[in-house]
Amino acid sequence: MNILVSACLLGLNTRFDGGSKIIHGIEELKKKYNLIPVCPEVLGGLPTPREPAEIIGDRVINKAGKDVSQNFIKGAEETLFLAKLFNCKYALLKERSPSCGFGQVYDGSFTGKLTHGNGITAELLRQNGIIIFGESEIDKLLKRP
Numbered sequence: 402m403n404i405l406v407s408a409c410l411l412g413l414n415t416r417f418d419g420g421s422k423i424i425h426g427i428e429e430l431k432k433k434y435n436l437i438p439v440c441p442e443v444l445g446g447l448p449t450p451r452e453p454a455e456i457i458g459d460r461v462i463n464k465a466g467k468d469v470s471q472n473f474i475k476g477a478e479e480t481l482f483l484a485k486l487f488n489c490k491y492a493l494l495k496e497r498s499p500s501c502g503f504g505q506v507y508d509g510s511f512t513g514k515l516t517h518g519n520g521i522t523a524e525l526l527r528q529n530g531i532i533i534f535g536e537s538e539i540d541k542l543l544k545r546p
Contacts (some may be wrong), residue, residue: 402434402490402491403436403437403488403489404430404434404435404436404437404489404490404491404492404542405437405439405480405483405484405487405489405491405493405494405526405531406427406437406492407438407439407440407493407494407495407498407501407536408421408438408439408440408443409422409423409440409495410423410424410493410495410536411423411427411438412427413438413440415440415443415449416449416450417442417449417450417451417452417453417454418450418453419449419450422536424536424539425539426540426543427539429543430493430539430542430543433542433543434491434542435487437483437484437487439480439483440476441476441479441480441500441501441521442472442473442476442500443476444475444476444480445471445472445474445477445479446472446475447469447476451463452464452467453511454473454499455499455506455507455508455510455511456499456506456509456518457509458509461473461499461521462509464511470521473499473500473521473522474521476521476522477500477521477522477524477525477526480522480525481522481525481526481529484531485529489531490531491531491532491533491545492523492526492531492532492533492534493534493535493536493538494520494522494523494533494534495536496536496537497515498520499520499521500520500521500522500523501520501522501523502518502519502520502523503519503520503527503533503534503535504518504519504535505517506518506519506520
């Protein structure tokens with residue numbers, strides 16, 4: 402079975418700061434599933450590294466004040482295309498991200514404060530029936546039959 406995984410969680414340096422957030426358990430996950438790496442921001446045309454961005458209302462604005470909503474929307478659409486192409490039913494995504502966050506995202510103040518909501522990609526995937534897991538929920542994927 403194929404699952405989407407945020408590329409940064411696999412160790413790829415695709416985060417806004419040019420780094421990654423490889424997570425414990427990814428080797429076990431690789432034994433159970435075919436992992437399809439995605440970075441919606443990169444797929445949407447943004448560079449690495451890049452200015453941090455947060456959701457403000459219905460827009461995605463970077464810390465310099467530039468509206469990057471269209472990049473995030475394009476990245477979400479490209480990620481959904483890959484999910485469909487590889488018949489992915491699940492996605493393991495980076496928590497709190499304006500693209501991949503599910504349940505909580507940063508509030509748009511660039512102060513580290515969280516608010517209820519989903520990232521642009523996570524929401525589009527959810528709307529299309531893909532079950533989302535945050536990286537702290539990797540054990541749930543590992544325990545699935």
